[in-house]
Amino acid sequence: MLRLKTPISQPVRNWWYDCPDGVRVIHSDPQALYHIARLHDVVVPFDVWYADMIHHVCLAIESDACTGDDEGQQRTERLTVAKLIGFIRAVLSVVTSLVKGEPIYVDQATADRRAFVCLPCKYNEQLHCIGCSGLMVLAHIFTQGREVKGQAKLGGCLVCGCYLTVATWCSKEVLARVSKGHKFPDHCWRNDP
Helix, strand or coil, X not given: CEEECCCCCCCCCCEEEECCCCCXXXXXXXXXXXXXXXXXXXXXXXXXXXXXXXXXXXXXXXXXXXXXCCCCCCCEEECCHHHHHHHHHHHHHHHHHHHHCCCCECCHHHHHHHHHHHCCCCCEECCEEECXXXXXXXXXXXXXXXXXXXXXXXXXXXXXXXXXXXXXXXXXXHHHHHCCCXXXXXXXXXXXX
């Protein structure tokens, strides 16, 4: 993926982004541009959107201000405080469900249906996360060996950050506590778990 050599540089006077609904939005400030793009069906977090926007601008301007792979190398994530907080929030949600006697898992058919929706979704992305291996082990322990069809092709959700092989198994009670503040696309099962 192309990126700026110097993150604070601005090689163009105005940034632009082609939104999923076909509208091109233009603004001199990337954060303002992101807020405008969200009005046009952009649902990914700012950092994911920003990397995509920079990549496409760099492709268009052919400037030496950019560096990286123009064929879209696989994105490598780092374990961040936000991801750690999200994981802790998910664990607390499971514990709350246990204490309240609520279900934690869904049945195999529901998990498979959810995975079927996630597999072709453009927000399902295979991520390689530096420092996340411990979280992956805990996720495997949580699912207790349960698997869904096509599990090898499930990655992370770019909308909410959930690890999809775990999220597909979570009950609606568990998911309700960790889904607040996310706008899922219309086709997403998270709108009606």
